[in-house]
Amino acid sequence: MRPSDVDPAQGVFGISVAADLVGMDPQSLRLYERRGLLEPARTDGGTRRYSSDDLARLQRIGYLLAAGLNLAGIAKVLELETENARLRAALELTHDADMARTSPLTRPRSVD
Template sequence: MVDENSPVFAIAVAAELAAMHPQTLRQYDRLGLVSPRRTAGKSRRYSMRDVVQLREIAALSAEGLNLEGIRRILELENQVVALSSRVHELEHALAEELLNRSGRRVFAAGAAGDVVSLRPGTRAHRANELVVWRP
């Protein structure tokens, strides 16, 4: 399956997609701004995510940032993505733990609006009377 991280573009194609010269891509690779994967023959292969990152570098550069500033911004953005992914994993693990934990507590709203603790497998008792309000 091909996704945004699949290394499919040769340097010439990636350079054209990013509207850059191939030598610029080589320089960015040396500086660590974009790190394409390598084939067995050591040629660079860029993913769609790499191309998007190259376009972002061009935009930041056009705004006047130097390459070290751009490198730091990209590093921080990558950390945010990694941390967001980790938070999602932990939230999922916590939800699974809470669902699978025996003796978990169940709560319902009482008749007066208070919180009532229920044993698992029981239902809250509800009143069935009809109340008519007349001003």
Template sequence: MHDQNRAVYVISVAAELAGVHPQTLRIYERKGLVAPARTGGGSRRYSRSDIDQLLRIQELTNEGLNLLGVQRVLQLENDLANARAELETQRQESLRKIEALRQEAEGHLRAQRRDLVPLRQEVVLYRDVRPGSTRRG
């Protein structure tokens, strides 16, 4: 499986994959829309994630957004993804806590059942002991 974040594409290949001119990629970088890795010599290297980001930028600009609008949309999408991840983390933690409480409650219930003493029932015949009553028995 190819690592999505491994920066392997030079600027000309990244531009071709994204369907834009290399100069456009330099503009996007200056505007903070994409942040390619740099080699020791300073050359840009783009990852598959960067290419996906470039395609998203192209999609938004083709819909009529300017680069400031694209930047805002990308930030909102990132914020939403982070909020969803946090919500999922909290949901998982809540489920763990609920399960722990359920197990604790079951333990208490088992302990209470062990403490119960069986009731021994005997049959008692009723006798009417009032004066003048007929005694049966």
């Protein structure tokens, strides 16, 4: 299987490996999950499986923590970002490439 065939949304890493890759402790990863910042996949046995998307999310959490936000604030940020991505994806389906290039909200208004 080629690297390009790997689904970034599919969980493959155990918690120890995932924590190692992002420079965090497994305990912190569990705390983030309990606070609703993350929801990694589970094996049949119930152990966590972190995907590449999860790792990117963890690095985002680390960045926001360093920026001074607490976990509650980060949960809110990630929630809004997720919704924003969902809305943009829906917009992409409705509009053609030309419309998607400039947001209706930011497109300059004609002010005679």
